[in-house]
Amino acid sequence: MMNSQYNDYISLLTTYRDELLAVLNNEREKRRALLDNDIGRIEAMLQVQQAEAMKLRGFEAKRIALQAKLGLPDVRAKELLGAISDQDAQKSIDALFAEIADIAGEVREQNKKSLELASTNLKILDLILQGGGVDENNSLYGPENSRRTAYSAGNTLEETI
Numbered sequence: 001m002m003n004s005q006y007n008d009y010i011s012l013l014t015t016y017r018d019e020l021l022a023v024l025n026n027e028r029e030k031r032r033a034l035l036d037n038d039i040g041r042i043e044a045m046l047q048v049q050q051a052e053a054m055k056l057r058g059f060e061a062k063r064i065a066l067q068a069k070l071g072l073p074d075v076r077a078k079e080l081l082g083a084i085s086d087q088d089a090q091k092s093i094d095a096l097f098a099e100i101a102d103i104a105g106e107v108r109e110q111n112k113k114s115l116e117l118a119s120t121n122l123k124i125l126d127l128i129l130q131g132g133g134v135d136e137n138n139s140l141y142g143p144e145n146s147r148r149t150a151y152s153a154g155n156t157l158e159e160t161i
Contacts, residue, residue, distance in 0.1 A: 004086045004088065004089045005070065005086070005089075006070070006084065006086060006089035006092075006093065008066055008069075009063075009066045009067070009070060009093065010089065010092050010093060010096065012059070012062055012063055012066055013063070013093065013096040013097070013100065014096060015059070016056075016059045016063065016096075016100060017096055017099050017100050017103065019052070019055060019056065019059060020056075020100060020103040020104060020107065021103060022052070023049075023052050023056070023103075023107055024103055024106050024107050024110065026045060026048050026049060026052065027049075027107055027110040027111055027114065028110055029041070029045055030042065030045035030046070030049070030114055031110060031113060031114045031117065033045055034114055034117045034118055034121065035117065037121065067080065077097045080093070081093060081094055081097070
């Protein structure tokens, strides 16, 4: 690594990137657990994600503090890169920002897929718990829809008479 005032910042971004890769792998594992309908693994992955969220907040706080220490508080990545005079540091930081953005995008996509899968699983479970997903009021015979209700031959007979 170059000898630069940006070394700590680059080191933090590298660790941040590596942690995001772990987040991505865990998001993929959560999705596999959802596909397998493995409740135990899903619960474990949700706990891991809660811990990761806290860890990432810590990284973000450190990044903000280091950026302020560099005299660049509250600036966006593009502005930060423009303010760095050390070309080697600028290239390293730019590459890390790009990797972090790509990984974060993949995490979002995996999370979106997991949410869709969980939603579908819940809908299926809800249909099963409701008796196979059949809307009982509209599918069975009865006086409201001129169809006979299940196990109600006596009621239908009384209405006919």
